[in-house]
Amino acid sequence: MEAKTLLEIKNLKKYFEISQGMFKEKINVRAVDDISFSVREGETFALVGESGCGKSTTGRTILRLTDPTDGQIVFKGKNIEKLPYNQMRALRNRMQMVFQDPYASLNPKKTIRQILMEPLRVHNKFPREERLEKINNMLKIVGLSEEHLDRYPHEFSGGQRQRIGIARAVILQPDFIIADEPVSALDVSVQSQVINLMLDLQEEFGLTYLFISHDLSVIEHMTDRVAVMYLGKIVEVADTEELFANPRHPYTQALISAVPISHPDEEKERIILTGDVPSPANPPSGCSFHTRCPFAMDICRKVEPVSKEFSNGHKANCHLYTDSENKEEKEYAINHS
Amino acid sequence: MSDTILKVKDLKIQFKTGKKTVQPIRGVDFSIKKGETLGVVGESGSGKSVTSLAVMGLLPEKTSEIISGEIVFDGKDLTNLKEKHFRKLRGNDISMIFQEPMTSLNPVFTIGEQLSEPLKQHKKMSKKEIETAIIAVLTQVGIPRAEQIIHEYPHQLSGGMRQRVMISLALLGQPKLMIADEPTTALDVTIQAQILKLMKDIKKQHDMSLLLITHDLGVVAEMCDRVVVMYAGEIVEVAEVKELFDNPLHPYTRGLIESLPSKNTRKNRLYSIKGQVPKPNEITKGCIFANRCPFAFSKCFEETPPVQHTGNHMSKCWLQDSNKDEVS
Numbered sequence: 001m002e003a004k005t006l007l008e009i010k011n012l013k014k015y016f017e018i019s020q021g022m023f024k025e026k027i028n029v030r031a032v033d034d035i036s037f038s039v040r041e042g043e044t045f046a047l048v049g050e051s052g053c054g055k056s057t058t059g060r061t062i063l064r065l066t067d068p069t070d071g072q073i074v075f076k077g078k079n080i081e082k083l084p085y086n087q088m089r090a091l092r093n094r095m096q097m098v099f100q101d102p103y104a105s106l107n108p109k110k111t112i113r114q115i116l117m118e119p120l121r122v123h124n125k126f127p128r129e130e131r132l133e134k135i136n137n138m139l140k141i142v143g144l145s146e147e148h149l150d151r152y153p154h155e156f157s158g159g160q161r162q163r164i165g166i167a168r169a170v171i172l173q174p175d176f177i178i179a180d181e182p183v184s185a186l187d188v189s190v191q192s193q194v195i196n197l198m199l200d201l202q203e204e205f206g207l208t209y210l211f212i213s214h215d216l217s218v219i220e221h222m223t224d225r226v227a228v229m230y231l232g233k234i235v236e237v238a239d240t241e242e243l244f245a246n247p248r249h250p251y252t253q254a255l256i257s258a259v260p261i262s263h264p265d266e267e268k269e270r271i272i273l274t275g276d277v278p279s280p281a282n283p284p285s286g287c288s289f290h291t292r293c294p295f296a297m298d299i300c301r302k303v304e305p306v307s308k309e310f311s312n313g314h315k316a317n318c319h320l321y322t323d324s325e326n327k328e329e330k331e332y333a334i335n336h337s
Numbered sequence: 338m339s340d341t342i343l344k345v346k347d348l349k350i351q352f353k354t355g356k357k358t359v360q361p362i363r364g365v366d367f368s369i370k371k372g373e374t375l376g377v378v379g380e381s382g383s384g385k386s387v388t389s390l391a392v393m394g395l396l397p398e399k400t401s402e403i404i405s406g407e408i409v410f411d412g413k414d415l416t417n418l419k420e421k422h423f424r425k426l427r428g429n430d431i432s433m434i435f436q437e438p439m440t441s442l443n444p445v446f447t448i449g450e451q452l453s454e455p456l457k458q459h460k461k462m463s464k465k466e467i468e469t470a471i472i473a474v475l476t477q478v479g480i481p482r483a484e485q486i487i488h489e490y491p492h493q494l495s496g497g498m499r500q501r502v503m504i505s506l507a508l509l510g511q512p513k514l515m516i517a518d519e520p521t522t523a524l525d526v527t528i529q530a531q532i533l534k535l536m537k538d539i540k541k542q543h544d545m546s547l548l549l550i551t552h553d554l555g556v557v558a559e560m561c562d563r564v565v566v567m568y569a570g571e572i573v574e575v576a577e578v579k580e581l582f583d584n585p586l587h588p589y590t591r592g593l594i595e596s597l598p599s600k601n602t603r604k605n606r607l608y609s610i611k612g613q614v615p616k617p618n619e620i621t622k623g624c625i626f627a628n629r630c631p632f633a634f635s636k637c638f639e640e641t642p643p644v645q646h647t648g649n650h651m652s653k654c655w656l657q658d659s660n661k662d663e664v665s
Contacts, residue, residue, distance in 0.1 A: 050525035051496075157613050187380040188552060192596040192609035199606060214525060217555075221598035221607070241603070258530035260555025262599045264578045272534060273527045276495040 003040040006176060006208050007062070010036050012071035014054075014061050018281070029281045031057040033232035034071070039176075044202070044209040046219045046240070048255070049229035052277055055212045056100075058229075059178045062210070063097055064088050075176070093123040096169035100181035102161035106153040112139075112164060113149045119172050134171065141204075142167045142197060159190035163197065170201055178210045183218060195222060216259050220244050225313070228252045231288040232280055238314040248316040250293050287319060295320060342514055342546045343392065344368040348406035350384075350391055352617075359617040361387050363570045364406070369514065374540065374547040376561035376578070378554065378593070382614045384570040385550045389516050392548075393433055394423040411513065428455040432507035436519040438499035442491040448502055449487030455509050474505045478535060497528035501535070508539065515540075516548045521556065533559060554593060558582065566590050569615055569625045575651040586645075586652040588630045624655065632656055 014032040032054045039045040047055040061068050064080065073081045080091060096119075099105035106115060116135045120126060126134055136146050142163040153161055162182060169177055182198070183191045199222060201207060211223055219226060219240065226243050228236045228251065236249040247253045254271040261268050273292045278284055284291050290300040297319060305317045350362035362384045369375045377385045390396050392408055394415060408415040410431065415423070432455075435441040443451060452471045456462055462470065468487070475483035478501045491499055500520065507515055517536065521529040537560065540547050549560055557564055557578065564581050566574040566589065574587040585591045594600065595608040612629040624630070627637040636655050645657040 050527060159613060187614070188554070188593060189380060189596060189610040190613060192598075192607035193611070195598070196606045196609055199604070216526065217598040221601065221603055254527060258526040260529075260533075260553065261558050262555060262597055263582050264558045265582075266558070270530060270534075272530050274531075276497055276528070277525075 003042060005038045006041045006076065007210075008038040008072075008074040009058075009062065010072040010074070012036070012058070012061065012073065013069045014057050014066065015069045027281050030232050030283060031280060032061060032068075033283075035227075035229070035232075035234045037227050037234060037237060039208060039210060041175075042206055042208055043224040044211050044222060046211045046213060046223035046226040047229055048213060048216065048219055048226055050214060050255075050277055052231075052280065053229040054232040054280070055214075055229050056180050059097070059180050059210060059212050063092065063095060063178060065097075090123070093119075093125065093172045094174050095176040095178070096172060096174045098162075098165050098169050098177060098179040098182045101185055102158050102165055103185075105165055106161055108153055111150050111152055112144075115153075115164065116168055116171055119168060123172060125172060138167045138171045141170075141201070143193075157190075158186055159193060162186060162194050166194070166197060166201070170205065170207070173205060174207070176208045176210070178212070180212045181214070182211075184213065184215060191218075198222070216256060217262075228255065231277065231283055233288060233317070235289065235318070236314075236316040238316075239312075242311075242314055246314075248310060248314070248321065249289075249318050250295055250320070251289050252316075254294075287317075340370050341368050342371050342411060343548070344407075344409040345388070345392070346407050346409070348388065348391065348408065349404045350387060350396070351402050351404050353400045353402075357618070360404075361570050361617045362391070363620075365567070365570075365572055367565050367572065367575060369546045369548060371513075371546055372540075372544050373563065374549055374561045376557040376564040377548065377550045377567060378552065378557055378564060379567035380552055380614050382569070382616065383567040385567050386518055388567075389433070389518055389548065389550055392516065393427060393431060394418065394420070424458070428507075428512075429459045429510040430512055431514045431516065432510060432512040434500075434503050434507050434515065434517040434520045436522055438496055438503055438523065441503060442499060444491055447488055447490055448494075452487070452502070452506055452509065455506065459510055470509070471505075474508055475502070478502075478505045478508070478539070479531075480505070496524055497531060500524060500528075500532055504532075504535065504539070508543070511543065512545060514546045514548065516550070518550045519552070520549075522551070522553070529556075536560070554597060566593075569620065570617060571625055571653065572651075573626065573653050577649060580650055584650075586647075586650065586657055587626075587654050588632050588656070589626050592631075624653075626654075 012032055012035050016029040016031055018027045018029060020027060035058065047058060049055045060066050062073055068081050072079055075095065080088065116138065117131060120131050139145060139148060144160065144163060183194050186194060195218065202209065213219055223240050226238060226240050227234045228249065230251050236252045244256060247256055254273045257269060257271045271294065275292050278291055286302045287300040287305050290296040293300065299319050305319045305322055307315045307317050308321045309315050345365055345367050348362055348365040349360065351358050351360045365388055379385045391403065403416050449471060453467045456467050456470060471487060472483045475486060480486055480498060480501050521532050524532060551557060561578050564576060564578050565572055566587065568589050574590050581590065582594065585594055592610040596610065598607060601607050610629055623638040623640060624642050627633045630637065642653050642655045645652050
């Protein structure tokens with residue numbers, strides 16, 4: 001039953017340096033700080049978190065659109081974090097990306113024909129004569145048609161543009177697609193159309209998705225496993241159903257409780273977090289969540305928690321579960337959460 | 338009349354684009370009672386923001402025109418009000434919170450300077466009184482270190498804090514009606530929960546009416562007493578919030594509720610409304626939703642459906658007509 005691992009991320013770090021002037025020390029922004037996870041073949045793995053938590057940077061670093069500072073990226077058993085530009089470029093026909101903003105990610109000066117032809121030309125895929133036919137097929141699959149070929153992106157609505165963005169990624173028949181907030185810029189009724197399209201494509205081509213989003217209801221609907229990120233770190237990983245039924249980390253609990261209700265009669269216990277996400281340039285000591293955590297203890301301010309496994313791949317990084325001292329106090333806190 | 342604060346009657350708005358004219362608002366009717374939260378739901382392009390701008394008198398003068406209808410606020414007709422009189426109203430009796438907390442504050446003025454503007458406009462207060470009033474209102478919206486914040490610039494604050502500043506700005510004149518145009522769309526979920534709770538508390542304290550414009554049905558379920566559903570410049574359904582979720586009458590509302598991921602079985606295809614919202618220049622005769630409606634029949638493409646009332650529940654659909662049995 002254990003599926004093959006397609007992508008493995010080990011201790012990935014991405015720091016951005018901000019220059020403060022000639023004589024001052026540079027500030028390191030730890031956008032992604034030592035994260036590890038693995039994505040199995042055929043599954044949809046979600047990265048969830050608030051803006052600024054490093055989820056998009058993680059996606060871009062995996063595709064080497066930015067170079068990692070440290071750590072390993074293993075794709076199909078092969079380390080790709082130091083691959084030279086040419087080889088990396090060739091490898092991108094196996095891994096593709098769908099971007100968040102359908103208005104900014106299509107070149108406004110190119111027709112749809114050119115936009116969809118480009119990946120085929122760059123990767124020299126299919127004989128020339130067949131390419132147009134493949135493009136037409138692809139357009140049909142994503143719900144557009146041949147007559148759209150010579151139009152420009154501005155003639156399409158947001159939902160249609162996102163379909164073109166998805167078509168551009170899928171036309172190379174990759175194994176792995178990173179979808180960075182693919183539906184958050186879309187209207188509700190169009191959002192469900194695009195989600196359906198992504199589910200259909202996954203079934204048809206056996207795709208593996210890394211689905212980056214901040215929308216928990218979409219994640220609950222379409223993903224298999226979730227990693228929750230906070231300030232550049234993964235604080236909890238679990239199967240989607242398990243995570244929503246039984247969140248362990250206080251941040252995950254707060255995040256899930258903050259989702260608006262779906263019916264006015266629904267009563268919801270809210271954990272309302274105080275304050276904002278701290279700056280990643282100057283993260284708090286110890287557990288990075290302690291400044292907003294309702295259960296923060298002394299140890300949280302000093303020591304960074306390590307990962308603890310609960311059951312079958314459900315892991316969380318929190319002192320509430322690791323430390324053996326003050327056990328009673330913690331149990332009290334957990335039971336009253 | 339006494340308990341209705343705002344009444345919009347058969348409002349029609351027209352825009353000029355080059356030589357053509359488009360009519361993004363085609364007959365909008367609704368009213369807000371005192372102390373009520375009315376939600377306006379719709380997708381982009383449905384005309385919800387244009388309606389709210391019309392109430393505020395903020396439509397661009399040269400290119401837009403209210404062709405018919407009236408907007409009555411507190412017994413006064415606002416449609417033909419002069420700019421001079423509107424200025425007395427805005428920020429004082431009606432105030433507005435905009436969607437983008439990043440762009441709706443002026444980056445070159447400090448928070449204190451921006452907050453003192455409505456007080457200078459509308460009230461005769463000394464500098465000292467203004468400062469105390471500002472600090473009081475900032476504390477009320479939960480901003481820590483209010484005394485220091487008033488000397489800071491908007492870029493020094495996070496998104497959630499900026500939205501709090503916007504709310505305090507809207508509160509300063511102690512308005513009778515607050516219009517919030519997608520107040521939490523640009524914010525993260527945990528911050529959204531903070532802001533929604535804040536708005537609920539403040540509304541209760543000040544006994545204001547709130548017109549909440551949003552596309553998020555979750556926010557509606559949480560905040561609103563009554564809901565107006567807009568589609569392509571028309572109101573298609575109005576109901577109490579519980580009634581709307583339990584018994585939506587218009588196929589568009591039904592579609593919106595059904596397409597929520599939480600209403601669908603995990604991993605299955607989501608219910609979706611096919612097609613997309615028509616642009617104002619693409620609208621033909623008949624029901625505006627007919628081309629996307631799964632229940633549409635010949636009559637829908639021919640005639641505009643009449644307004645049907647069932648108690649307080651209003652909808653605009655041929656299915657609710659007397660001969661509905663033969664179709665549904």
